[in-house]
Amino acid sequence: MAKQVIKACDELDGVKxxxxxxxxxCQFRPESLLCKYFPKNTSDCFTPEQVVNLANIFxxxxxxxxxxxxxxxxxxxxGLWTITGQTWSLQPLYYPLLxxxxxxxxxxxxxxxxxxxxxxxxxxxxxxxxxxxNLEPYFQRNGKVxxxxxxxxxxxxxxxxxxxxxxxxxxxxxxxxxxxxxFMIPGMGHCGLGPGPWVFNSDPExxxxxxxxGLVNQLIDWVENDTAPNTLLGTQYVNNTGPGIxxxxxxxxxxxxxxxxxxxxxxxxxxxxxx
Numbered sequence: 001m002a003k004q005v006i007k008a009c010d011e012l013d014g015v016k017x018x019x020x021x022x023x024x025x026c027q028f029r030p031e032s033l034l035c036k037y038f039p040k041n042t043s044d045c046f047t048p049e050q051v052v053n054l055a056n057i058f059x060x061x062x063x064x065x066x067x068x069x070x071x072x073x074x075x076x077x078x079g080l081w082t083i084t085g086q087t088w089s090l091q092p093l094y095y096p097l098l099x100x101x102x103x104x105x106x107x108x109x110x111x112x113x114x115x116x117x118x119x120x121x122x123x124x125x126x127x128x129x130x131x132x133x134n135l136e137p138y139f140q141r142n143g144k145v146x147x148x149x150x151x152x153x154x155x156x157x158x159x160x161x162x163x164x165x166x167x168x169x170x171x172x173x174x175x176x177x178x179x180x181x182x183f184m185i186p187g188m189g190h191c192g193l194g195p196g197p198w199v200f201n202s203d204p205e206x207x208x209x210x211x212x213x214g215l216v217n218q219l220i221d222w223v224e225n226d227t228a229p230n231t232l233l234g235t236q237y238v239n240n241t242g243p244g245i246x247x248x249x250x251x252x253x254x255x256x257x258x259x260x261x262x263x264x265x266x267x268x269x270x271x272x273x274x275x
Contacts, residue, residue, distance in 0.1 A: 002079035014260035019187035020076035071159035080154035133167035150188030197234025
């Protein structure tokens with residue numbers, strides 16, 4: 001399935017490289033994978049039940065009263081899925097122990113409903129909820145936010161970061177780009193790895209596998225010298241670990257995205273523009 005999604009949307013940025021730069025432009029329909037004659041061997045196509053399940057995975061989590069809870073996985077993350085269809089071990093630690101004050105053995109993740117979610121928001125144990133969009137007091141103290149998220153995150157939907165960014169935009173009426181920038185990393189999974197340029201260093205030769213070094217340097221420069229990062233340099237190493245660089249490209253601040261100019265080697269970051 002992952003190969004079919006990539007095939008359908010890979011070249012939307014102008015390059016066939018196995019990476020979907022912006023999944024929101026991908027209009028892949030799960031129905032296209034339906035087995036036409038329902039053969040017994042469905043390794044190359046899906047049964048109607050499987051198509052429905054896949055469509056649900058791509059659908060936002062909305063409760064029965066139409067309350068929006070959380071965004072769905074993005075197209076292009078399928079190759080990294082590891083927990084879909086399995087019992088999730090995180091819920092039993094949070095909801096029964098911290099919210100419902102019961103043992104994990106007395107609670108099933110399948111019983112999760114809107115009432116429990118609303119109770120969790122009300123209790124907010126340990127002040128764990130960090131989604132207040134009013135960052136204006138922080139910005140007034142010259143605070144900076146360098147926010148990044150992998151477009152192909154297979155654990156936490158990448159659109160959750162976009163949702164938060166949009167909430168900040170609706171809350172603060174003035175331009176806050178001098179204090180807060182969001183970078184969506186094409187083809188990057190949960191905190192790293194994936195087929196995209198997920199290592200984003202300021203000096204990829206000196207720090208070939210430490211993206212945080214580059215980010216920390218840029219954040220320090222932003223705070224101390226007011227030099228905001230206009231782009232990040234994204235690198236995909238050979239086999240994800242190197243040695244050797246497979247390709248590089250600029251990672252643009254949201255809502256812009258990197259588009260190949262159509263001239264020069266697409267593996268060279270200088271041949272891409274933020275649009």
